[in-house]
Amino acid sequence: MDSHSTPADRPLSPFAEGLHIGNSLSREKERFAPYNPPYVGMYVCGPTVYSNVHLGNVRTFLTFDIVYRYLLHLGFKVRYVRNITDVGHLTGDTDDGEDKIGKKARLENLEPMEVVQRYTNDFHDVMRIFRILPPSIEPTATGHIVEQIGMIENIIDNGFAYEANGSVYFDVRKYAETHDYGALSGRKIDELQNQSRALDGQDEKRDPLDFALWKKADSSHLMHWPSPWSEGFPGWHLECSVMSTKYLGKSFDIHGGGMDLKFPHHECEIAQNKGAHGPESPVRYWIHGNMLTVNGRKMSKSEGNGFTPEELITGNHKLLEKGYSPMTVRFFMLQGHYAGTLDFSNPALQAAEKGLERLMTAWDLLKSLAPSDGTDGPPDVDALRTRAYAAMNDDFNTPMLIAVLYDAVKAINSVAAGHLSIDAAGIAGLQALFADFADDILGLASENDGPSNTEDRSDGLMEVLCALRAEAKTKKDWATADLIRDRLSAMGVNIKDGKDGTSWTFD
Ligand code: AMP
Ligand code: ZN
Numbered sequence: 001m002d003s004h005s006t007p008a009d010r011p012l013s014p015f016a017e018g019l020h021i022g023n024s025l026s027r028e029k030e031r032f033a034p035y036n037p038p039y040v041g042m043y044v045c046g047p048t049v050y051s052n053v054h055l056g057n058v059r060t061f062l063t064f065d066i067v068y069r070y071l072l073h074l075g076f077k078v079r080y081v082r083n084i085t086d087v088g089h090l091t092g093d094t095d096d097g098e099d100k101i102g103k104k105a106r107l108e109n110l111e112p113m114e115v116v117q118r119y120t121n122d123f124h125d126v127m128r129i130f131r132i133l134p135p136s137i138e139p140t141a142t143g144h145i146v147e148q149i150g151m152i153e154n155i156i157d158n159g160f161a162y163e164a165n166g167s168v169y170f171d172v173r174k175y176a177e178t179h180d181y182g183a184l185s186g187r188k189i190d191e192l193q194n195q196s197r198a199l200d201g202q203d204e205k206r207d208p209l210d211f212a213l214w215k216k217a218d219s220s221h222l223m224h225w226p227s228p229w230s231e232g233f234p235g236w237h238l239e240c241s242v243m244s245t246k247y248l249g250k251s252f253d254i255h256g257g258g259m260d261l262k263f264p265h266h267e268c269e270i271a272q273n274k275g276a277h278g279p280e281s282p283v284r285y286w287i288h289g290n291m292l293t294v295n296g297r298k299m300s301k302s303e304g305n306g307f308t309p310e311e312l313i314t315g316n317h318k319l320l321e322k323g324y325s326p327m328t329v330r331f332f333m334l335q336g337h338y339a340g341t342l343d344f345s346n347p348a349l350q351a352a353e354k355g356l357e358r359l360m361t362a363w364d365l366l367k368s369l370a371p372s373d374g375t376d377g378p379p380d381v382d383a384l385r386t387r388a389y390a391a392m393n394d395d396f397n398t399p400m401l402i403a404v405l406y407d408a409v410k411a412i413n414s415v416a417a418g419h420l421s422i423d424a425a426g427i428a429g430l431q432a433l434f435a436d437f438a439d440d441i442l443g444l445a446s447e448n449d450g451p452s453n454t455e456d457r458s459d460g461l462m463e464v465l466c467a468l469r470a471e472a473k474t475k476k477d478w479a480t481a482d483l484i485r486d487r488l489s490a491m492g493v494n495i496k497d498g499k500d501g502t503s504w505t506f507d
């Protein structure tokens with residue numbers, strides 16, 4: 001995959017000034033002003049690695065891939081932290097139930113860390129096939145138990161948490177006396193109180209709204225660590241407070257995640273951070289990606305409507321009429337703005353397939369376009385570029401950007417048909433527009449450029465090796481020629497010299 005670190009000497013683009021972000025905390029589109037430009041700190045809640053990711057998860061990570069790519073493109077130096085949740089996320093997303101990973105380990109007779117590794121690998125594979133860039137740091141919850149215990153101690157010292165029977169709970173009522181609990185999600189504490197039911201472990205809590213920072217492990221619990229309070233494990237919300245502030249500082253620029261994490265996960269994160277570090281808001285911009293739905297219902301594992309990327313590609317799922325390529329799905333998702341829901345359907349996917357093909361065909365045409373005279377004047381490439389930035393600066397408006405690219409497609413096709421004139425500068429301008437916005441920012445690639453080109457690459461490598469061997473043979477350097485053949489053969493690559501040159505087969 002292409003490397004996307006910003007070149008150290010790339011200056012901040014003048015367009016960076018115009019970036020506006022829809023901030024879920026203020027519910028307004030705000031101009032983006034990081035704490036310490038050109039540096040940007042961004043934290044995104046990563047997956048809970050107890051099962052294969054489904055396409056809904058992919059949508060959320062794609063949303064933040066676009067944010068990351070665009071910030072890099074503008075010249076920001078981004079530290080992007082996306083965690084792996086490998087402990088503490090309980091079934092039901094509350095303070096009771098079994099640990100999701102522990103449960104899977106028990107059912108499949110595996111070590112919890114085997115479960116974690118298996119699904120972390122799967123997650124990475126999926127990210128790669130969708131061209132979602134890796135973050136700068138990918139910390140795990142189990143790798144930060146010491147820091148989590150430290151943060152709990154801070155919160156207790158500040159009077160916002162209490163111990164009960166070896167578990168520690170955040171005291172929401174106490175916190176709400178001096179802080180605005182519910183500011184992010186818009187929930188009112190009294191309404192929440194009315195909705196909450198008696199739950200397991202409730203007796204230990206002073207109030208049903210309180211949430212666990214540390215839970216004492218019962219004998220069936222597979223993952224546990226020593227702490228000042230008990231042999232136990234951290235609460236789910238805590239890890240993100242700890243890992244974001246450890247790597248990005250107590251105040252940082254962007255925090256993201258799916259809309260479904262606003263409450264309780266992110267609301268609790270804010271409370272923990274303020275409870276530990278003081279009233280300053282740790283995060284300047286909260287960004288929430290909206291859900292991928294199927295027939296209007298959130299795609300999720302438990303609904304049974306969450307197909308995996310593999311099912312999507314093969315078409316092997318009852319909801320799929322056929323298989324779709326990862327780039328088609330990426331394009332389909334980018335045709336909707338991240339803040340709106342997006343409903344999965346076969347007709348929409350098939351339309352996206354056609355739309356992407358139109359874009360890719362024009363892009364290919366553009367690569368070999370020559371200056372020419374047409375009946376009409378040249379396309380206004382500068383205006384297209386300005387509109388492309390305006391789209392992205394308007395809260396990462398990818399559908400608007402795609403509309404601009406389609407206008408460029410129209411221009412390319414008109415040039416090719418001899419209607420529009422174009423000079424070398426115009427062609428270079430259009431090529432740069434596609435390189436920047438279609439490739440670098442939207443991350444679209446011709447299917448042949450994706451990971452499947454590993455095959456093309458290995459064929460290319462074989463051609464190089466065979467050419468070197470042929471060269472060695474003409475120089476009568478039999479030792480080198482044999483060395484190449486024998487080393488390849490040891491790797492299971494068999495080469496055969498024929499009258500039309502050398503061919504090879506893989507074992
Ligand atoms: P999880 O592994 O369940 O913690 O989820 C990982 C990420 O995927 C979270 O940011 C969720 O908000 C997000 N997510 C889960 N379901 C969907 C969905 N149907 N559409 C979009 N994002 C989702
Ligand atoms: Zn989180």
